[in-house]
Amino acid sequence: MLHKTTEYALRAGLYLAGHFGRSPTRREIAKATHIPSRYVYKVLQSLVRAGLVRSEVGRGGGYSLAREPDGLTLWDIVAATASVERICACPLGLESHTSLCPLHRQLDAAYAALEDALRQRTLGDVLRDASPIVPFSPC
Template sequence: MKLSQESFYGIQVMVALAQQGDPDRPVAADEIARSRGLPQNFVAKILQKLTRSGLVVSSRGRQRGYALTTSPDRVTVRQILEVTEGSDRFRRCYFWPRRCSEESPCLLHGVGAATRAELESRLGTLTLADIALKGRGCAWTDPTTL
């Protein structure tokens, strides 16, 4: 499964919020973008999606910025990917996503379905705390390592 750059950035944004020292202090979008070396306009767009999903809350006024709505150990990587990739991402074929379906399966459909189910299960148990606070997960320097 190849993830989009939006998913890579989305995970980076969520990691930045999880690693924020004071959970009561919202973090500005430009601060997240600068600290992670991400495009500010892309970070703002992703934060809007994450806010609409309920994973992130935005605050206005003097303490303007973004914060997680729950602790990092209650947010899964799967939840983040469902926001950035779409909720049907785990139901699409890895091999021929535009041509394969349940109604018209490809030759590798069965293998792909089993693989998708396993990946979905693992991403559903891997939490933001695991990758942001405990150091589990992967290297963050290159989206292809995700």
């Protein structure tokens, strides 16, 4: 449901949250998070442009969160790396459906629930979650 770039951004953000106070290099982040090296720069630059991450150049430079992990939501990262658009037309393409058709209502409710859940969880929340990882779907 989320683009690969957004998943990579979430991984990078969580890595930086777990190393708050340090400035890991791009290479370190890529290796630790299994983000392909060709993507890690793109992902980090999206987060820098959004003001969520700081980039420090030069010897000893790297990347760090611009705020504490409890001050950054998962939604902040998603919104910085993906164009998030709610449904504003009938997905069936029916001109007679000028208001929310049944499919439109269901899809919009699902998007709203996902957005709400991501707005309520911070990077700090995820770091503190010690529950066992059970994949929802095989990847």
